[in-house]
Amino acid sequence: MPRLKLTLPEGSDFETQLNVRVTDLNYGxxxxxxxLLGMLHEARVRFLAYLNYTELGNATTPGIILADVEIQFRHEAFLADQLNIALRVDQLNRVGFDLYYRVSNVTDQTEIALAKTSIVFFDYHTTHKRASMPASFEQAINAIRETNEKIRKQQP
Structure with missing residues (x-):
């Protein structure tokens, strides 16, 4: 059986940390x-907030809707592990983008999972249909990348 192989783009646009809670554990x-899918959702919501966006949008700005998801599990994570989730936007297009996630253990840098979600802009307020990507969204991504590049250049 062929296995899913995700290739993530270089770099990250945003990072956040979440702890594994007892309610996040399974029978193993x-x-x-x-x-983990819920953690990716939480990371995505935090990222959108960082960009001053929301999943639901508002009367003048579309929200987003999840079109699909791919997850490649790499290692286990356990109760109280602190996970770093790095996100990277790629494949921007007229109505959406792909969002990549690299999940790793903060303590030992073990890669826990790789994931990709396909996101579509969606008008929740009037048409209840997909919508065009707002220019301000692409501008916000470009601004983050410019800032991140300046920071990288200042590091020894």
Whole structure:
């Protein structure tokens, strides 16, 4: 059976940390697959907030809707592990983008999972249909990347 192989783009646009909670564990006493999907959702919401966006949008700005998800599990994570989730936007297009996630253990840098979600802009307020990507979204991504590049150049 062929296995899923995700190739993530270089770099990250945003990083956040989450702890594995007891409610995130499965019968094997490690991070459950549905709990990881929930953590990716939490990381995505934090990223959108960082960009001053929300999943639901508002009367003038579309929200987003998840079109699909791919997850490649690499290692187990356990109760109280602190996970770093690095996100990277790629494949921007007229109505959406792909969002890549690299999940790793903060303590030992073990890669826990790789993931990709395909995101579509969606008008929740009037048409209830997909919508065009707002120019301000692409501008916000470019601004983050410019800032990150300046920081990298200042590091020894």
């Amino acid at each position: 006493n490690h991070l459950a697959n549905q709990a």
